[in-house]
Amino acid sequence: MSASLPRPARPSLGPPTAALPALPVGKTRKSTGGLPTPAGRSTPTTPRTGLRAPSSAFLPPPTSPAPSGSLTQSRSISGLNTAGKTIRKVVSINSFPQPPRGEARIASLPPSPLSTGISSRKSKTPTTPTYQFSSGTPSLLNGTGEGKSVARLIGTRNSDGLISVSSPPQSRSSSAQDSYSTSATQYEDGGEGAQQNGTASGKRTSKIDGKGNVIVSVRVRPDSGANERPDGEWMVDGRKSLIAYNGKEGGSHYYDNVFATHDDNSRVYDHIAKRLVRRVMEGYHGTVFAYGMTGTGKTFSMQGTASSPGVIPLAITDIFSYIRETPSREFLLRVSYLEIYNERIHDLLSMPTGNMVGGNQAQEEIKLREDSKRGVYASPLKEEIVQSPTQLLRVIARGDQARRTASTQFNARSSRSHAVVQIVVESRERVPGNPAGDNKRQGLPPGGVRVSTLSLIDLAGSEKAAETKERRQEGSHINKSLLTLGTVIAKLSDSKEKDGKLADKDGKHLPYRDSKLTRLLQGALSGNSLVSILCTIQIGSAGSVATANSHTTETLNTLKFASRAKNNIVSHAKRAEEALGGGGDGGARVLLERYRMEIVELRKELETQANNKNKKDVEEEKERDAVEERAREKEAEQRHEEQMLEMQLARTALKERIDHLNRLILSSKSTGVNASGSYSSLGMHPRYSQGSVRSSMAASNAGRPMMERTASMTSTTSTIGRKSSSHRSSGGVEAPAALLGDDEDSMGEFGDGTASLAAQNRALQADLADKNRYIQTLEKRLLQARRASSSRTSVGLASGKGIMVGEDHSVSTLIKEKDAEIAELRARLDDKDKMVTALRSAARSRDNADRVESRAEHRISEHRGSEHRGSQILDSNPGPPPATSLPSTSLARQVSHLRSRTKSVDEMSRMLDEMIADRVETGQIIRGTRGSFRVAPERQKESPAEPPIQLQLLSKQRTSVVLEQQGPVAMEA
Numbered sequence: 001m002s003a004s005l006p007r008p009a010r011p012s013l014g015p016p017t018a019a020l021p022a023l024p025v026g027k028t029r030k031s032t033g034g035l036p037t038p039a040g041r042s043t044p045t046t047p048r049t050g051l052r053a054p055s056s057a058f059l060p061p062p063t064s065p066a067p068s069g070s071l072t073q074s075r076s077i078s079g080l081n082t083a084g085k086t087i088r089k090v091v092s093i094n095s096f097p098q099p100p101r102g103e104a105r106i107a108s109l110p111p112s113p114l115s116t117g118i119s120s121r122k123s124k125t126p127t128t129p130t131y132q133f134s135s136g137t138p139s140l141l142n143g144t145g146e147g148k149s150v151a152r153l154i155g156t157r158n159s160d161g162l163i164s165v166s167s168p169p170q171s172r173s174s175s176a177q178d179s180y181s182t183s184a185t186q187y188e189d190g191g192e193g194a195q196q197n198g199t200a201s202g203k204r205t206s207k208i209d210g211k212g213n214v215i216v217s218v219r220v221r222p223d224s225g226a227n228e229r230p231d232g233e234w235m236v237d238g239r240k241s242l243i244a245y246n247g248k249e250g251g252s253h254y255y256d257n258v259f260a261t262h263d264d265n266s267r268v269y270d271h272i273a274k275r276l277v278r279r280v281m282e283g284y285h286g287t288v289f290a291y292g293m294t295g296t297g298k299t300f301s302m303q304g305t306a307s308s309p310g311v312i313p314l315a316i317t318d319i320f321s322y323i324r325e326t327p328s329r330e331f332l333l334r335v336s337y338l339e340i341y342n343e344r345i346h347d348l349l350s351m352p353t354g355n356m357v358g359g360n361q362a363q364e365e366i367k368l369r370e371d372s373k374r375g376v377y378a379s380p381l382k383e384e385i386v387q388s389p390t391q392l393l394r395v396i397a398r399g400d401q402a403r404r405t406a407s408t409q410f411n412a413r414s415s416r417s418h419a420v421v422q423i424v425v426e427s428r429e430r431v432p433g434n435p436a437g438d439n440k441r442q443g444l445p446p447g448g449v450r451v452s453t454l455s456l457i458d459l460a461g462s463e464k465a466a467e468t469k470e471r472r473q474e475g476s477h478i479n480k481s482l483l484t485l486g487t488v489i490a491k492l493s494d495s496k497e498k499d500g501k502l503a504d505k506d507g508k509h510l511p512y513r514d515s516k517l518t519r520l521l522q523g524a525l526s527g528n529s530l531v532s533i534l535c536t537i538q539i540g541s542a543g544s545v546a547t548a549n550s551h552t553t554e555t556l557n558t559l560k561f562a563s564r565a566k567n568n569i570v571s572h573a574k575r576a577e578e579a580l581g582g583g584g585d586g587g588a589r590v591l592l593e594r595y596r597m598e599i600v601e602l603r604k605e606l607e608t609q610a611n612n613k614n615k616k617d618v619e620e621e622k623e624r625d626a627v628e629e630r631a632r633e634k635e636a637e638q639r640h641e642e643q644m645l646e647m648q649l650a651r652t653a654l655k656e657r658i659d660h661l662n663r664l665i666l667s668s669k670s671t672g673v674n675a676s677g678s679y680s681s682l683g684m685h686p687r688y689s690q691g692s693v694r695s696s697m698a699a700s701n702a703g704r705p706m707m708e709r710t711a712s713m714t715s716t717t718s719t720i721g722r723k724s725s726s727h728r729s730s731g732g733v734e735a736p737a738a739l740l741g742d743d744e745d746s747m748g749e750f751g752d753g754t755a756s757l758a759a760q761n762r763a764l765q766a767d768l769a770d771k772n773r774y775i776q777t778l779e780k781r782l783l784q785a786r787r788a789s790s791s792r793t794s795v796g797l798a799s800g801k802g803i804m805v806g807e808d809h810s811v812s813t814l815i816k817e818k819d820a821e822i823a824e825l826r827a828r829l830d831d832k833d834k835m836v837t838a839l840r841s842a843a844r845s846r847d848n849a850d851r852v853e854s855r856a857e858h859r860i861s862e863h864r865g866s867e868h869r870g871s872q873i874l875d876s877n878p879g880p881p882p883a884t885s886l887p888s889t890s891l892a893r894q895v896s897h898l899r900s901r902t903k904s905v906d907e908m909s910r911m912l913d914e915m916i917a918d919r920v921e922t923g924q925i926i927r928g929t930r931g932s933f934r935v936a937p938e939r940q941k942e943s944p945a946e947p948p949i950q951l952q953l954l955s956k957q958r959t960s961v962v963l964e965q966q967g968p969v970a971m972e973a
């Protein structure tokens with residue numbers, strides 16, 4: 001619907017140049033001296049310095065209520081109806097609390113287009129309109145409807161009978177610093193108007209305090225029906241904030257704001273909520289709610305559309321603008337969103353989105369609780385912390401999705417519940433120099449945290465008719481709660497009237513508990529909060545199936561509700577106390593401080609963790625390095641050991657070779673090498689023949705030096721025996737001297753048989769030691785080979801590429817070979833031991849014999865010439881000694897000694913024979929066909945640990961001994 005009055009274009013900064021059409025002045029108007037001109041009430045003289053720079057003429061004393069006498073300085077509209085009653089509207093200079101910092105606050109005003117819009121609108125107030133009140137019109141809603149004065153704007157009436165006047169711009173812009181409780185609107189109508197509003201003019205002044213904190217506005221929704229024709233009974237004057245009904249039970253209603261059909265959401269927000277939102281940011285509680293019949297634009301006003309955002313999104317924008325513009329404080333915002341549907345509270349932020357009409361959600365029941373500090377609150381209720389307008393809008397949009405709506409006769413998407421958005425604002429002064437609040441105590445300013453709440457409520461619409469049972473049930477709950485709200489508001493006034501004092505508003509006598517809505521609004525209605533009520537109406541019943549009469553009745557009821565609210569609700573809102581988060585329920589709520597402390601704690605923890613991690617990393621790295629180093633060292637050590645072992649092996653092998661060669665040389669010197677190259681280690685003694693020992697070095701398969709030794713005893717004829725026979729062939733009987741000489745030659749440096757035996761002993765022992773060393777070496781090699789084999793096996797297994805069978809096989813073969821070799825060597829060792837033992841005993845026997853023999857020989861040599869040596873030798877053979885001479889007797893004795901020595905050798909031989917025979921008997925050895933012996937196979941199996949006896953060697957030794965024995969015997973013969 002278009003305004004009939006020419007309105008200045010919004011961007012215009014100056015007053016309109018063209019004068020508005022003159023208004024016809026009514027009789028009553030004349031009788032009262034006329035209405036004050038708009039210039040007198042507002043803008044032409046108002047400086048354009050911004051929102052907080054009102055004309056000083058509008059500033060009442062900060063703490064005292066505006067006296068009636070001073071009202072002429074305020075915006076006032078006085079009229080006198082036909083009954084002589086004066087209707088006087090006094091616009092509060094300070095409809096909402098002002099910021100304490102005066103100009104500083106002005107400077108910090110957000111550069112919101114909303115605020116500048118206010119300024120610009122303020123400056124473009126039209127010039128004086130002419131008002132004319134119809135004579136004889138009853139004051140306001142006196143119910144008579146006839147002869148009542150209805151303000152009309154003559155000459156600006158629309159063709160459809162409605163008068164649409166722009167709301168007076170910046171009607172609440174005037175403010176006084178630090179004055180928070182002046183009246184917004186004051187009526188001086190001691191007659192009907194006063195009665196209808198339940199207000200006595202005489203007591204009006206006593207109610208001025210606190211009323212300025214309550215704003216009641218009415219918004220008229222444009223009709224949608226094309227054929228809707230207003231009947232001309234309604235008049236809406238936005239400039240005067242007046243709605244008048246000229247019909248039955250009609251009257252004039254003044255409010256803080258009246259928005260005509262063409263007023264958009266931005267304008268509505270500016271006038272009903274902008275300042276309130278700022279006060280909330282400063283620490284006051286604030287409540288804005290929309291009340292009205294279904295389909296009249298409550299949701300449209302609160303939420304708006306994408307192109308025309310409503311109160312909620314604009315408030316959110318302003319909240320964040322304020323935060324941006326206030327660097328001296330830090331803020332924390334949390335939001336909750338609930339609905340009261342069929343007298344049950346639902347958390348819209350905890351519900352799945354979608355239209356849940358009639359649905360049963362398994363949600364924990366939310367109850368209303370009361371706390372001395374928090375007042376009445378719903379619990380448990382999800383609160384989301386938001387950090388940006390977008391995030392906050394998203395949260396609310398999510399709640400909207402979950403809100404119950406349904407199609408009704410009046411509204412295709414009617415809200416079937418009361419929806420309450422609550423934004424809790426926590427703020428705290430920043431400490432200069434410590435913006436991060438690193439230290440717990442340092443981060444806390446002395447004042448602590450201030451908590452305030454902004455409640456934005458979109459009530460469900462009242463309705464008379466409902467088609468379905470469900471709608472009827474919803475409707476009955478809605479209507480009941482709205483009725484209770486109306487009753488409470490009405491009784492607010494009653495209560496005050498009855499007790500006569502403002503303080504008596506503790507709720508005891510008021511039916512707050514009759515509905516969840518009133519219980520939730522208890523704090524706001526009882527004066528703890530700044531309140532702004534937007535009542536929406538639709539003039540005309542276009543688009544409605546309700547009859548025009550019933551529609552009008554509903555509209556009038558809404559207007560009555562608005563009037564009651566305006567007159568009865570008194571707010572003494574105070575800035576919320578700053579709470580220290582030390583404890584208590586209030587403290588526990590202060591999330592800002594808790595989060596700050598948590599942040600500090602977490603930061604510390606993070607730092608500690610980071611330090612620990614660094615330390616741990618360093619330690620781990622060190623440990624890793626140490627382990628690697630140890631592994632490297634171990635590896636190097638192993639390598640070194642292996643190298644040393646190899647070197648040792650090589651050295652041992654070389655040494656053995658050298659020793660062996662040395663022995664060979666010595667043996668060659670001492671014993672002489674026989675024709676076949678064999679030598680007798682026992683050849684020093686004429687009666688012993690010795691098996692030759694052949695040592696050789698051979699390289700192993702692996703290319704490592706391996707000692708391969710074979711020992712064989714070859715049956716050789718004693719050199720002595722051969723020499724003896726040669727002697728015999730040459731001279732029949734060899735002289736003992738020749739024999740001795742030969743012996744000496746053959747014995748080399750040993751010189752005598754004793755020395756020879758000792759040398760043999762030493763040689764054997766050296767050989768034994770060599771063999772021991774060799775065995776040890778072999779054992780070491782064996783161990784090493786086994787270790788290498790197992791590691792190679794494990795590596796082969798671990799690599800998963802198959803086991804290196806071939807290599808292992810060769811290793812195992814090698815091990816077996818080595819085992820066999822060791823066993824053989826052990827056996828040889830044993831044999832050597834035995835031989836050494838036998839030789840030792842033989843050596844002892846022979847020593848005795850030699851001593852005697854040498855003495856005998858000496859004597860014989862004295863008695864006989866050198867030419868008879870051979871015969872002496874013959875004589876020295878056993879036989880009957882010559883009885884004629886003394887030396888012959890002595891010689892005979894010596895010969896007997898020689899015989900005994902031979903006997904001892906025989907004994908040794910016999911001992912060996914017995915040993916062999918014994919073993920043959922016990923089955924340990926088997927006699928071969930050629931006189932050789934071998935170990936019984938089963939015996940080997942039974943006692944593998946028992947060293948095998950080199951029977952062949954023993955046998956050959958024995959044969960050799962026997963052969964040597966035969967020599968002297970033959971000579972004897």
Ligand SMILES: Nc1ncnc2c1ncn2[C@@H]1O[C@H](COP(=O)(O)OP(=O)(O)OP(=O)(O)O)[C@@H](O)[C@H]1O
Pocket residue numbers: 220221222261292293294295296297298299300301408411413414415416459460461462536
């Ligand atoms: N001032 C307005 N300008 C244009 N359209 C409006 C205005 N107010 C309301 N409407 C439209 O009227 C319809 C009903 O409005 P809305 O849903 O806001 O009513 P309501 O009072 O919230 O109803 P209910 O109580 O059933 O939820 C919507 O389509 C809305 O766009």
